[in-house]
Amino acid sequence: MNFPILSTLIFLPIISSLFIFLSKDQKNNFSSIYISLFGSIATLLLSLFLWYSMDLSSSEFQFIEEKSWINNFIKFKLGVDGISILFIVLTTFITPICIISCINSVKDRIKEFLIAILVLETFIIGVFCSLDLVIFYLFFEAGLIPMFLIIGVWGGPKRVYSAFKFFLFTLLGSVLMLVAIIVIYWLTGTTDITSIYEIKIPKDYQNLLWLAFFSSFAVKTPMWPVHTWLPDAHVEAPTAGSVILAAILLKMAGYGFLRFSIPMFPFASEFFTPLVFTLSIIAIIYTSLVALMQDDMKKLIAYSSVAHMGYVTLGIFTLTKQGIEGSIYQMISHGLISAALFLCVGVVYDRLHSRLISKYGGLVTYLPKYSFLFLVFALAALGLPGTTGFLGEFLILTGAFQKNYLFAILATVGVVLGAAYMLWLTKRVIFGKVINEDIKSLKDTNRLEIFMLTSLAFFVVFFGFYPTPLIETLNVSVDNLINNYEQSIINISIANK
Amino acid sequence: MILNLNIMLPEVFLTLSIFGILMIGVFVRNSFSLVFNLTTAIILITIAIILNSPNNAEKIFLESFIRDNFSNFFKVLILISTLFVLNSSKAFIFDNKINKFEYPIIILISILGMFFMLSSNDLILFYLGLEMQSLALYILASIDRDNTRSTESGLKYFVLSALSSGLLLYGCSLLYGFTGTTNFEQIADQLNKENTGSIFAMVFILVGLAFKVSAVPFHMWTPDVYEGAPTSITSFFAVVPKVAGLALLIKFMLIPFKNILFEWQSIIIFISIASMILGAVAAIVQKNIKRLLAYSSIGHIGYALAGVATGVLPGYESTIVYITIYVVMNIGAFSCLYLMKKDGEYRENISDLSGISKKHPILAFSFLIILFSLAGIPPLAGFFAKFYIFAAVLEQEMYVLAIVGLLTTVISAFYYLKVIKTIYFDDSSIIFDPIKNKIAQITVLISCSILISFFLYPSFLNNIVNTLFVQ
Numbered sequence: 001m002n003f004p005i006l007s008t009l010i011f012l013p014i015i016s017s018l019f020i021f022l023s024k025d026q027k028n029n030f031s032s033i034y035i036s037l038f039g040s041i042a043t044l045l046l047s048l049f050l051w052y053s054m055d056l057s058s059s060e061f062q063f064i065e066e067k068s069w070i071n072n073f074i075k076f077k078l079g080v081d082g083i084s085i086l087f088i089v090l091t092t093f094i095t096p097i098c099i100i101s102c103i104n105s106v107k108d109r110i111k112e113f114l115i116a117i118l119v120l121e122t123f124i125i126g127v128f129c130s131l132d133l134v135i136f137y138l139f140f141e142a143g144l145i146p147m148f149l150i151i152g153v154w155g156g157p158k159r160v161y162s163a164f165k166f167f168l169f170t171l172l173g174s175v176l177m178l179v180a181i182i183v184i185y186w187l188t189g190t191t192d193i194t195s196i197y198e199i200k201i202p203k204d205y206q207n208l209l210w211l212a213f214f215s216s217f218a219v220k221t222p223m224w225p226v227h228t229w230l231p232d233a234h235v236e237a238p239t240a241g242s243v244i245l246a247a248i249l250l251k252m253a254g255y256g257f258l259r260f261s262i263p264m265f266p267f268a269s270e271f272f273t274p275l276v277f278t279l280s281i282i283a284i285i286y287t288s289l290v291a292l293m294q295d296d297m298k299k300l301i302a303y304s305s306v307a308h309m310g311y312v313t314l315g316i317f318t319l320t321k322q323g324i325e326g327s328i329y330q331m332i333s334h335g336l337i338s339a340a341l342f343l344c345v346g347v348v349y350d351r352l353h354s355r356l357i358s359k360y361g362g363l364v365t366y367l368p369k370y371s372f373l374f375l376v377f378a379l380a381a382l383g384l385p386g387t388t389g390f391l392g393e394f395l396i397l398t399g400a401f402q403k404n405y406l407f408a409i410l411a412t413v414g415v416v417l418g419a420a421y422m423l424w425l426t427k428r429v430i431f432g433k434v435i436n437e438d439i440k441s442l443k444d445t446n447r448l449e450i451f452m453l454t455s456l457a458f459f460v461v462f463f464g465f466y467p468t469p470l471i472e473t474l475n476v477s478v479d480n481l482i483n484n485y486e487q488s489i490i491n492i493s494i495a496n497k
Numbered sequence: 498m499i500l501n502l503n504i505m506l507p508e509v510f511l512t513l514s515i516f517g518i519l520m521i522g523v524f525v526r527n528s529f530s531l532v533f534n535l536t537t538a539i540i541l542i543t544i545a546i547i548l549n550s551p552n553n554a555e556k557i558f559l560e561s562f563i564r565d566n567f568s569n570f571f572k573v574l575i576l577i578s579t580l581f582v583l584n585s586s587k588a589f590i591f592d593n594k595i596n597k598f599e600y601p602i603i604i605l606i607s608i609l610g611m612f613f614m615l616s617s618n619d620l621i622l623f624y625l626g627l628e629m630q631s632l633a634l635y636i637l638a639s640i641d642r643d644n645t646r647s648t649e650s651g652l653k654y655f656v657l658s659a660l661s662s663g664l665l666l667y668g669c670s671l672l673y674g675f676t677g678t679t680n681f682e683q684i685a686d687q688l689n690k691e692n693t694g695s696i697f698a699m700v701f702i703l704v705g706l707a708f709k710v711s712a713v714p715f716h717m718w719t720p721d722v723y724e725g726a727p728t729s730i731t732s733f734f735a736v737v738p739k740v741a742g743l744a745l746l747i748k749f750m751l752i753p754f755k756n757i758l759f760e761w762q763s764i765i766i767f768i769s770i771a772s773m774i775l776g777a778v779a780a781i782v783q784k785n786i787k788r789l790l791a792y793s794s795i796g797h798i799g800y801a802l803a804g805v806a807t808g809v810l811p812g813y814e815s816t817i818v819y820i821t822i823y824v825v826m827n828i829g830a831f832s833c834l835y836l837m838k839k840d841g842e843y844r845e846n847i848s849d850l851s852g853i854s855k856k857h858p859i860l861a862f863s864f865l866i867i868l869f870s871l872a873g874i875p876p877l878a879g880f881f882a883k884f885y886i887f888a889a890v891l892e893q894e895m896y897v898l899a900i901v902g903l904l905t906t907v908i909s910a911f912y913y914l915k916v917i918k919t920i921y922f923d924d925s926s927i928i929f930d931p932i933k934n935k936i937a938q939i940t941v942l943i944s945c946s947i948l949i950s951f952f953l954y955p956s957f958l959n960n961i962v963n964t965l966f967v968q
Contacts, residue, residue: 137875153921167914168911179891
């Protein structure tokens with residue numbers, strides 16, 4: 001196929017943002033909302049078509065596009081495999097929902113907000129499509145600009161502090177990755193990922209390079225102890241910003257581990273496994289405990305994100321098939337569930353303008369539809385069987401038990417803690433006595449909100465019962481990843497003898 | 498000899514036209530606009546002359562004057578940046594009543610000095626060119642002669658610059674004493690590591706050049722002069738002399754000092770690291786946007802010097818790419834300052850920037866792009882500039898330089914973000930006058946669109962720069 005379908009996918013959102021830029025200011029800015037919806041839904045359909053037309057039995061990268069970019073140096077190379085396509089579809093699915101959520105919640109400068117969201121979508125799809133380290137870095141870092149503005153311009157009272165913290169933390173992590181990328185270029189003579197897989201990086205360099213990549217991904221994941229930017233960013237960001245941040249931006253790091261750390265530095269990945277395990281377990285248990293103590297709903301969900309991403313890193317570095325598939329599943333599932341939970345918080349925040357748990361209670365009597373949906377997502381987040389949350393955690397724990405009993409048992413304790421804070425949150429917000437008189441006059445969810453939340457709930461339950469489409473997409477690529485990894489470990493141990 | 502004079506046609510043309518417009522300026526009343534427009538025309542014609550000149554390198558006047566791709570590239574860069582700097586500041590010049598006809602003429606004279614500097618293949622011609630441009634710059638810094646701050650900055654610049662020129666001249670004379678020649682190529686043949694005295698000469702020359710590009714520890718004049726001089730002059734200072742100074746540094750590494758590169762390199766590495774750190778740290782506390790840009794330019798010179806410090810051709814090429822992108826960014830940034838006008842007065846405080854995002858969304862957005870690009874965030878051009886520098890530095894395995902460079906990138910991102918914060922996050926307290934200075938606005942937009950679209954075809958600049966060193 002000669003049609004550059006991936007470039008089209010990447011640049012479609014940014015082109016539609018150009019139209020928004022040129023559109024005239026109107027009352028309520030309907031034109032810009034329509035344009036952005038149209039653009040993002042077109043992107044969604046295109047990505048679904050991409051998924052549909054992929055050859056799932058091949059572990060090779062597909063739809064490869066290659067153009068000369070910087071002379072004799074870097075090629076503009078794009079391609080997808082079974083792992084990246086899922087993240088692309090997740091991105092294109094979440095973006096229209098974010099745009100719909102803006103209609104109610106963003107009152108000020110909505111045109112600029114939509115432009116920022118669409119530009120961000122372009123960069124995120126670029127991250128998942130790129131097959132060249134420099135292109136990857138370019139998109140990875142570029143996402144900071146729109147996100148910084150989304151938090152800073154449309155955020156809450158402490159937005160300046162949060163935006164700065166978000167930007168500087170991530171930038172500091174990433175610049176080391178840039179050094180590593182350039183060093184890889186001088187070692188191997190290329191930044192093309194597929195060629196680097198073939199060439200194999202010398203063992204002596206692997207540990208340092210792995211750490212440089214890790215510094216960037218650990219901040220972005222976020223792993224304990226560099227997770228502190230996330231609660232701040234989430235609390236201050238507007239609803240749509242939180243949704244994108246939790247659902248998609250955090251996944252870029254998990255994807256980075258799978259795409260770069262493990263295949264490029266197999267030896268170092270093996271070497272640093274205990275480090276990652278320890279950090280993940282601390283993240284799971286410590287942040288779950290912290291989440292218990294929160295009095296701000298958004299902050300609680302933010303900490304639960306850190307815990308969930310702890311499972312993801314744990315699963316990835318079990319380096320078993322179940323573990324890695326579980327991690328990817330967990331990332332998709334967390335993408336849907338955390339997006340939904342932040343939207344749920346957004347719904348009541350738009351009405352009562354408070355995120356404090358103590359202001360709520362007894363919502364079930366006055367907002368029954370909302371309470372039902374909230375309950376679905378809360379149960380999914382704690383990993384109730386029949387939702388996507390269960391499958392991800394189950395697979396990860398299966399993988400973990402194959403590697404190390406101690407860590408696996410500790411991670412299972414985290415599941416219990418997860419149930420504790422989610423159920424307690426539900427109890428305090430949805431059930432219980434009505435403390436705040438204002439709640440009695442609240443209106444239940446309107447049609448748009450129901451549409452957003454049910455579409456998310458549908459997929460959470462659907463993929464919870466019927467995971468085959470996702471697992472089938474992943475299967476061959478993950479097999480290939482693990483085979484290559486084991487092969488290079490064997491090669492190295494033979495070379496050592 | 499006379500037949501070869503076409504080799505220096507741009508210089509000859511520039512000299513004659515300076516005489517011409519000087520006469521017009523003297524004998525025609527209120528001639529500022531006329532002289533100004535003629536200057537623009539002269540610059541355009543000179544660009545055309547240079548672009549039409551043949552590509553091969555040629556030398557005349559006992560091999561003291563050379564015309565090659567290297568000097569031509571920098572001459573064109575200087576002319577184009579002067580064109581934008583001058584035209585975008587025209588309204589500003591009128592508003593501040595510094596519309597004297599000497600203004601554009603002195604700028605042309607300093608350009609002529611830079612031309613001789615760039616084309617010099619001989620210590621004497623080099624020094625003459627350098628002094629010619631410096632003298633013109635002293636006058637420019639104090640052109641607003643009724644304003645004490647402008648006069649003070651001019652005087653400060655003169656005293657410090659004269660000292661550095663003295664050191665430079667001393668270095669030149671030492672070099673002549675040790676090698677017995679003033680010709681660059683012959684000096685290169687004579688110099689070698691055993692020649693300890695020549696190291697002294699080299700240090701003195703380096704100090705002189707480091708002063709001209711305002712690298713740490715010879716940067717003291719920069720913030721004061723930037724703040725004191727009228728903005729139109731500051732933007733000229735921030736861009737044009739630095740291009741010439743860096744070009745000269747590269748030239749010295751390339752020809753006369755190529756055999757004692759190691760000693761020369763270790764000094765430049767120190768200067769580069771010091772500039773990057775000071776530029777990043779000192780800018781954080783600044784409240785005046787011109788002072789902030791002064792420190793930011795010190796930091797940027799540090800990065801550019803990191804490319805020079807590699808001592809190899811790819812490094813020099815990355816420096817040239819860097820300085821070109823730096824020019825685009827800085828012209829854009831300074832043109833934004835011409836638009837910050839309130840009740841006929843130009844505002845310079847960072848806090849005054851609050852609220853332009855609501856009143857002038859396009860200006861605010863352009864400023865945002867320029868600042869992110871200065872911070873080196875992809876996919877803007879500023880990222881590519883840094884990327885090439887670090888690629889070259891890491892190729893030479895100079896890891897310390899690269900790590901310091903990247904950490905200072907993060908620190909300096911902080912103060913650029915602070916400005917962006919003021920533009921976008923703070924509530925507006927000031928409403929600026931409607932924008933009348935169309936040329937400055939167009940300059941901002943041009944610079945901004947270059948920065949955004951650079952990533953579509955980043956090898957464009959490399960292709961040009963690659964041809965510069967082919968003999």
